[in-house]
Amino acid sequence: MSETKTVEALVSLGDRYLGRVPAFEADRPWWSEIEATTASLDRLLGVQSLVLRLVHADEAETRRGGRVVYHVQVAAEPRPGVLHPAPRPEWAEIVKPHPLRATWAEVDGPRRLIEWAQGILGPVRPAQVKTWNLSCLVRLDDAWAKATSSFCSVDAEVIRQVHRYDETLAPGVLGVDPANRWSLLEHAPGVDCWEPDDETLRDVIGRWVTVQATLDPAELRTPRMLPQEVAGELTGLLDGDAGSQLSPDDLAQARRLVDVLPGLVATLESAGLPNTLVHGDFHTGNWRSDGTTRRIVDWADSHLGHPATDLHRLCGYLPPQQQELARSTWVAAWRSHWPAGDPARALPPIAVLSRLLGAITYQRFLDNIEPDERVYHEGDPAHEIAGAVGTATELGLL
Template sequence: MREVKALVTVGGRYVGSTAFTVDSPWWNDVEPVTEHLDRALGVTTAVLRLVSTTGEGGRDGEVVYQVEADRVPAGLSTGEHHEFPDAPKRLPWARPGGPAELVAWADRHVSRTGKAVQVKTWNLSCLYRLPVGRAVVWAKATPPFMADEGRVVGMVAEVDPTLVPEVLAAEPGRLLMADAPGRDCWHPTEDEITRVVPRWVAAQAALAGPPRLRAHGVEVPAHGLPDTLLHGDFHPGNWRSGGVVLDWADAHWGHPALDAARLLGFTAPEAHALIERVWTQAWLEHRPDSDPAGALRHARRAVHLVGARIYQEFLDNIEDSERVYHEGDPEAELARAQSVVV
């Protein structure tokens, strides 16, 4: 449950506010926010950014957003005054006109047949769902301090096109994708684990070699395995039950056991033995003389050191009002690393 206050702007100028409640607790889940505003105000809106919140952990509480409307609506409270000066670290989609520009870019590549729906926005991405005939496509923007998702998806597609979404258009920081069938695999079944993990291992084995992306500098003893492309956030919520893996903007170069350790951190303990067995056997097929289990033991700690660096990078590159998404995360990851017994 979120108590929402929308500070509505038109062309960057504050025109009034309105307050309401939405069922979804997650701050970056903005579809119910714009759905309510569009219906209540009779205009088209987009959430630009988080202004403040009383909640914690990315959810709940009272949440204040800066919202952009396509014209001045009636029915707003006008008793307050707000100004929204630009901030050096503000991302393009958090500035006036940014969401509309992302949709306009997508419209140059597909023939949209209905309203574009803003699904998610925060300091790491802005995501729109666009109807195209009987299907939907997804337009996504990501920040410059993360990996170029279109490039990464293209790298994976060269060795296994079934593992990544179909890219309809891409440029640095923007991606237009076909819909990936199925559901999100937050609680993956045995079948989903045995279908996704070996295919990703095979892709990593094929992509191993000279670095094609930056590394985060956290070493894992090789144990006979090569450095390769890492998804970087290989938790099952980024898998679709149809077999496609999404959200490649965290990708970097490093030891493949880090992705396996990330997966273990997001799955129930009763699934760990299966994941470890499937991942280990898959690597032994590609590198028979390796010791994947030994590498994974070290990666259980190292993955938190990588996480601390990534979260700190987020904090270093986002504007002040949205730091609340990640405050304390580097310290929490370091504490988890210290608690792991190798």
């Protein structure tokens, strides 16, 4: 798999087209990760550059590698002689407003986010790190400015709820603009915990369960992703594009799965656990540790749902031995906070339901992003449904 991507940048000052940057290699293959791209462009053009959005991807490897084309906005006239100024016939279409365009993908969008953050922090230098249809992320010295889509949660709002029960489980909040869905957060020190030690697993899982078991769900202002609503939404997916992308056998099995879902949900409910705040992307790459403090980051996928979905997501990133540790830690933590429940009963049904919830989530993305950026998620709902069919078959449900 390629560890680089080939970048072409269509450069504008405001919405006025200036020219195209000759193709170059960027050392971060993921299309959404653009810090190396903007750094290269800043050096070449001699002015600050900001990526507004992905205009085209060759789809050599979904979400990474291959050739990508970005719309890039510069802060001032660039160094002369570095751009190919030939007109682009499609330029008017590229800058034409679209009702599903993310606010930070609009002309001056990232600049507005940066100026808001600098109004709180002072004149710190920004570095745009990530941009795609779900979020825009900018580093400003020891702080992070983040904008999220209308169908996602606002990180700072969720973190403030978490801080009511554990003040150090998530980064500090420096500012929030709910109307624009902007968050300004303190830097979480340390490194991403892609290979966590056992103590880190025990600590983060235990503390997170304590928050989930203690908070009042009525306080949440997040989307809903409830297992009880899966059957109806799955039927809609199977009748739409996702169903057409499945093999005939998988489609037939998925329709059988709809009939099995009431029993699965009943088994899940018999575990006796509450619907509560779910992180939504609870893998160890979204944990940060400096050896002393451990924090969870990236709260944009947070929602009201079943807490076992976070455990299922986590186990998918762990080796078998640590998967068992994660499960036993999670079960023990919920038993201590919810003694009337039987959390272990939630694990088999959530293995199927989590994949279906994932399919519904990806379809929400596709329904709410502009056509150029659907390439990030095309095929994901069908992939998750096929995975749910496979798991249900392994469990003897189909």
